[in-house]
Amino acid sequence: xxxxxxxxxxxxxxxxxxxxxxxxxxxxxxxxxxxxxxxxxxxxxxxxxxxxxxxxxxxxxxxxxxxxxxxxxxxxxxxxxxxxxxxxxxxxxxxxxxxxxxxxxxxxxxxxxxxxxxxxxxxxxxxxxxxxxxxxxxxxxxxxxxxxxxxxxxxxxxxxxxxxxxxxxxxxxxxxxxxxxxxxxxxxxxxxxxxxxxxxxxxxxxxxxxxxxxxxxxxxxxxxxxxxxxxxxxxxxxxxxxxxxxxxxxxxxxxxxxxxxxxxxxxxxxxxxxxxxxxxxxxxxxxxxxxxxxxxxxxxxxxxxxxxxxxxxxxxxxxxxxxxxxxxxxxxxxxxxxxxxxxxxxxxxxxxxxxxxxxxxxxxxxxxxxxxxxxxxxxxxxxxxxxxxxxxxxxxxxxxxxxxxxxxxxxxxxxxxxxxxxxxxxxxxxxxxxxxxxxxxxxxxxxxxxxxxxxxxxxxxxxxxxxxxxxxxxxxxxxxxxxxxxxxxxxxxxxxxxx
Amino acid sequence: xxxxxxxxxxxxxxxxxxxxxxxxxxxxxxxxxxxxxxxxxxxxxxxxxxxxxxxxxxxxxxxxxxxxxxxxxxxxxxxxxxxxxxxxxxxxxxxxxxxxxxxxxxxxxxxxxxxxx
Amino acid sequence: xxxxxxxxxxxxxxxxxxxxxxxxxxxxxxxxxxxxxxxxxxxxxxxxxxxxxxxxxxxxxxxxxxxxxxxxxxxxxxxxxxxxxxxxxxxxxxxxxxxxxxxxxxxxxxxxxxxxxxxxxxxxxxxxxxxxxxxxxxxxxxxxxxxxxxx
Numbered sequence: 001x002x003x004x005x006x007x008x009x010x011x012x013x014x015x016x017x018x019x020x021x022x023x024x025x026x027x028x029x030x031x032x033x034x035x036x037x038x039x040x041x042x043x044x045x046x047x048x049x050x051x052x053x054x055x056x057x058x059x060x061x062x063x064x065x066x067x068x069x070x071x072x073x074x075x076x077x078x079x080x081x082x083x084x085x086x087x088x089x090x091x092x093x094x095x096x097x098x099x100x101x102x103x104x105x106x107x108x109x110x111x112x113x114x115x116x117x118x119x120x121x122x123x124x125x126x127x128x129x130x131x132x133x134x135x136x137x138x139x140x141x142x143x144x145x146x147x148x149x150x151x152x153x154x155x156x157x158x159x160x161x162x163x164x165x166x167x168x169x170x171x172x173x174x175x176x177x178x179x180x181x182x183x184x185x186x187x188x189x190x191x192x193x194x195x196x197x198x199x200x201x202x203x204x205x206x207x208x209x210x211x212x213x214x215x216x217x218x219x220x221x222x223x224x225x226x227x228x229x230x231x232x233x234x235x236x237x238x239x240x241x242x243x244x245x246x247x248x249x250x251x252x253x254x255x256x257x258x259x260x261x262x263x264x265x266x267x268x269x270x271x272x273x274x275x276x277x278x279x280x281x282x283x284x285x286x287x288x289x290x291x292x293x294x295x296x297x298x299x300x301x302x303x304x305x306x307x308x309x310x311x312x313x314x315x316x317x318x319x320x321x322x323x324x325x326x327x328x329x330x331x332x333x334x335x336x337x338x339x340x341x342x343x344x345x346x347x348x349x350x351x352x353x354x355x356x357x358x359x360x361x362x363x364x365x366x367x368x369x370x371x372x373x374x375x376x377x378x379x380x381x382x383x384x385x386x387x388x389x390x391x392x393x394x395x396x397x398x399x400x401x402x403x404x405x406x407x408x409x410x411x412x413x414x415x416x417x418x419x420x421x422x423x424x425x426x427x428x429x430x431x432x433x434x435x436x437x438x439x440x441x442x443x444x445x446x447x448x449x450x451x452x453x454x455x456x457x458x459x460x461x462x463x464x465x466x467x468x469x470x471x472x473x474x475x476x477x478x479x480x481x482x483x484x485x486x487x488x489x490x491x492x493x494x495x496x497x498x499x
Numbered sequence: 500x501x502x503x504x505x506x507x508x509x510x511x512x513x514x515x516x517x518x519x520x521x522x523x524x525x526x527x528x529x530x531x532x533x534x535x536x537x538x539x540x541x542x543x544x545x546x547x548x549x550x551x552x553x554x555x556x557x558x559x560x561x562x563x564x565x566x567x568x569x570x571x572x573x574x575x576x577x578x579x580x581x582x583x584x585x586x587x588x589x590x591x592x593x594x595x596x597x598x599x600x601x602x603x604x605x606x607x608x609x610x611x612x613x614x615x616x
Numbered sequence: 617x618x619x620x621x622x623x624x625x626x627x628x629x630x631x632x633x634x635x636x637x638x639x640x641x642x643x644x645x646x647x648x649x650x651x652x653x654x655x656x657x658x659x660x661x662x663x664x665x666x667x668x669x670x671x672x673x674x675x676x677x678x679x680x681x682x683x684x685x686x687x688x689x690x691x692x693x694x695x696x697x698x699x700x701x702x703x704x705x706x707x708x709x710x711x712x713x714x715x716x717x718x719x720x721x722x723x724x725x726x727x728x729x730x731x732x733x734x735x736x737x738x739x740x741x742x743x744x745x746x747x748x749x750x751x752x753x754x755x756x757x758x759x760x761x762x763x764x765x766x767x
Binding site: 139143146150153154157160161162165166168169172173176177179180183184187190191196 | 513517520526529530533536537540543544547573574577580581584587588591592595596598599602603611
């Protein structure tokens with residue numbers, strides 16, 4: 001058992017870190033220390049929760065001591081924070097990646113001025129994401145989505161060059177529209193159920209005949225969160241925004257932000273509140289298949305390393321959506337495991353692209369070549385990440401893709417399974433392009449004098465690469481029961497009802 | 500007049516905002532579109548709490564207001580939050596617009612051609 | 617004409633601003649302190665206070681208000697307000713929960729000193745909002761100057 005009293009710290013510590021950095025920005029070293037310390041303590045806290053919580057336990061925390069369920073009103077009063085298996089799973093991923101990124105940025109962000117602003121916004125984004133994960137209140141979820149999004153808009157524009165500003169503008173307008181759609185969905189749900197608590201809402205929704213307007217709400221949430229997740233009809237901002245940000249932020253955005261604000265929120269809303277109706281299953285599978293195809297095929301013709309990786313993110317989000325859309329326990333397990341793998345290897349690859357940029361000063365694949373001789377750690381870790389992304393056994397990415405494909409076959413979606421296999425072959429093609437052009441081949445003259453990246457960057461790269469190699473071990477029964485199964489159970493238990 | 504009319508008008512206002520975002524080429528007009536759409540949603544949020552003859556949910560010392568005649572105060576709190584968020588978004592967008600104008604010397608979005616494909 | 621009149625708007629505007637800006641500031645403070653009794657509160661009051669400063673800047677031109685309240689200080693006050701708000705929320709954890717109202721569990725209707733930590737939180741929010749909004753205004757002005765000088 002673990003005391004529920006420390007749940008709000010998941011939001012409070014990053015927020016406090018961000019504000020203290022703004023207060024003590026003049027003192028040298030403070031931003032680094034606070035940034036690393038805040039994200040590190042978050043990671044330790046989430047490990048603590050993982051170890052101490054029982055499998056089926058659901059911790060509920062009432063903010064402001066409002067007392068939770070009110071007998072007179074017959075509904076839950078006040079904001080509740082809820083921690084269950086899925087939350088822990090996501091918290092662990094988000095805070096681990098954030099910690100690695102914070103360590104990496106200590107060296108990397110010396111290229112930019114105003115480092116304190118970076119850490120301040122970074123911690124605000126982390127607070128927003130943790131808030132999205134732990135909240136049990138729909139409007140509160142919207143507020144945290146906005147905190148994380150606003151911080152990320154500013155971080156995308158961090159370089160304040162033409163590209164960055166333009167990408168950030170595009171991202172901010174599309175993200176703003178997405179938020180409005182989400183808010184409108186929340187309003188519709190509130191006016192129908194009279195409560196904002198998600199568990200309470202689910203009870204009311206399952207107990208009554210639903211009006212036809214519910215399909216409008218589905219559409220609003222799908223479009224809103226789909227925009228945040230960059231699923232295919234709504235993906236236009238991602239290939240601009242993710243490459244424009246500084247590399248650690250690209251890693252955060254591609255690695256965890258689109259999953260927290262997009263995939264997690266979709267899973268929460270559609271599984272927990274609406275009970276995963278049949279129509280949503282079909283829509284998610286269709287969008288997933290489309291994202292897979294478009295992302296992978298467009299990635300093939302990219303020459304900018306980060307842009308290629310950004311398109312690959314769209315494609316991999318498609319796999320996760322496909323797994324969720326299949327809706328069988330195996331499919332959800334595959335989706336969540338792929339979510340874990342993707343956040344690890346995509347952060348690794350983006351950090352690698354940052355390391356290449358840091359050392360060689362370019363990210364155009366045509367200009368690189370033979371860097372493996374000069375950057376052994378970077379190229380080794382890129383290879384690990386690339387193999388995991390391509391789905392080569394025994395790297396972690398292979399197992400999750402395999403599970404999703406098996407689940408598709410079991411659920412009799414043969415065409416989707418074939419499509420997923422085909423797209424994973426395309427994935428191999430475009431990721432081989434990165435390793436081939438960047439790291440193999442003859443070393444160009446201009447790169448003769450480059451050095452390997454500083455030690456803190458190397459440490460974070462190696463840590464992520466090790467997880468890419470040994471991540472498949474999470475599927476052995478003991479690890480699976482502790483880490484993946486509780487999360488799957490939460491989603492399964494939310495299913496059932498439906499329109 | 501139809502009781503649903505205010506909601507429909509909200510939706511029309513929202514559509515006007517979305518139309519401005521999608522069709523205008525001037526950055527400032529796009530930002531105005533975002534603001535219009537945002538106000539439409541806020542208006543909608545307040546309308547959800549509307550009750551014929553309702554009073555604001557504040558007790559008064561001079562007159563008796565029954566709890567039954569009070570409007571639901573929760574959407575009012577929510578709309579304040581959403582206005583604050585909207586303020587932050589708008590301020591950020593305007594700052595971006597100024598910077599973009601400094602870089603390109605124009606507000607025309609079709610002439611900003613750094614990113615493609 | 618003294619040198620003061622070279623910048624900003626006309627004498628009429630300046631005189632009126634001089635007379636009203638104190639009242640606006642006072643009204644903002646009233647809104648903040650009565651936030652738990654009447655409509656208003658930290659956010660609305662903070663906006664009004666920021667408007668008082670913006671008013672000064674508009675009427676007297678350029679950096680009139682920035683001399684009183686520089687851009688660097690707005691950042692500091694804003695962070696201070698946020699830290700204060702968070703500290704109050706975290707102090708509640710000692711007494712029963714995040715954001716627990718630990719000073720006065722039962723407020724008295726109509727009393728100024730009641731409602732526990734809510735007035736204190738209103739003050740914190742007003743610091744954050746007032747300084748933040750004025751900071752945004754100053755930033756936009758600085759950006760505009762910066763861009764027009766470059767041409």
